[in-house]
Amino acid sequence: MTYPIPYAKYQENLREGKFIGLKCTKCGTVTFPPMAVCCECSGLNFEEASLKGEGTIRSFTVIRVAPEGRKPPYIIVMVELDEGPYVMGNLDGIGADDVDIEIMGKRVRMSTHTVKGDVYSLGDVIVPLFKLV
């Protein structure tokens, strides 16, 4: 079998501002970031689904002690997209010291930013970046 949307293609899609997931033809669940099997029912048949890139913040944190190569503080959010998938990314447009638990449940729109890779990674990575709407 061929991996339906390999990581390199997924990254290329993000770079072009396209959020392409895989919708299972059996159960209708959208898997995003895409995998080879449906994240809900392990089904193998999909159609590509273009996601709007809008969703709701389900959790967040501010990283203040960062890994080697990263500069704190920065905000990480877990967002539930309107089509169902959860996705992890960063939050832009608000300072790290200005966020608190009140942002849980707030609506966000997704774009992307490039994060520099390090010697242990595959190189620069396009990461979801959210803004409050």
Add this chain to the structure above:
Amino acid sequence: MREVAVLGVAMTKFGVSEKTNLEMFTEAGLEAMAKSNIEPKDIQALFFGNCLGGFEEGQLHMAPFVHSELGLPTSSPAVRFECACATATVAIRHAVLLVASGVYDIVLAGGTERATIMGTPLATRTFAMASQAQHEYGAGITFPGVFAMAAHMYSAKHGIPLPDLKRHLAEIAVKNHRHGAMNPKAHFQKEIDVDTVLNSMMVADPLQLFDCCPFSDGAAAVVIAEATKAKDLVDKPIYIAGMGQASCGALYLQRDLTRVKAREEAIRQAYSQAGMGPQDIDVVELHDCFTIAEVLAIESFGFYDFGKGYDAATKGETTFGGKVVVNPSGGLKAKGHPIGATGAAQVTEIVEQLRGECGKRQVESAKVGLVDTLGGDLGTVCNIILRS
């Protein structure tokens, strides 16, 4: 399947060590063998845990080197296990499975880690390698960050105001430090108070430094044997009553981080195999890598309903004289967390508790104990129930 028991158990002092991984595991392994009244030639296999040896010492494939340091025979294969923080528990579970099935009669299992030599930035980076590298590390997630997001979700989901939740979480750190102060092998043997926690630096909102376990060095080893052989060798074999292990993927697939699905399945398997339930457990060593992690665990075990376990430490229900003693060793928080060794140190504590050997921190008339170890982003959980 054959009945299986734990014989000798041993751990080094946890903390900051000048010794190599090989030296630390050799000390623990030789002591565990001596307490089992066996010699290196009696060990038929070595199931050895280490996570980050490549970064700590430039050493991969550590198992065969440990094997020869211990004087094990060439006929005994040595294998490295890696399941992030659950590494040693998973190694022990597989030792038990292969002894139960009759492949081996006596196996040495455990692990070692020398995390402090990496320093905080590299240690934080390498620990984060247990997060999904392509889809989640890119955002800069760290281990405290994962549990910080779980804490925020817990507060929102159960309607517990964050300042209240943080105060109750601080009580967990206070309790585990109080226990650790009675453990001469613990990394930290000093009591703290709620203000110590709430005044400490922020690591990943809302978790502060004293909500977090330390990076530690240390090793622990246990000898696993078929039960009739065990009875011939030691006075008080401790029996494996039930085990479970389960897996989950990246956080984006797990969604609700207040419910550790791998743990809920692992503990279901362990209770079922043991024919036991939460009411049967006298003492627990569980994975309190962060204070919120202890709450998630006691709820998964059925000691508390979901959303109701957050104030257990405040109410004194998880310490001596309470409902169930949680982390009498001091837990990961105070005893320390050398990730490749942690599970074997948890088994060591439970075995010594069930043998009545724990001195000041002895849980009175403990008969049944539970070991709980979580690896990665809630991705691996392994549970072992032991009985005297």
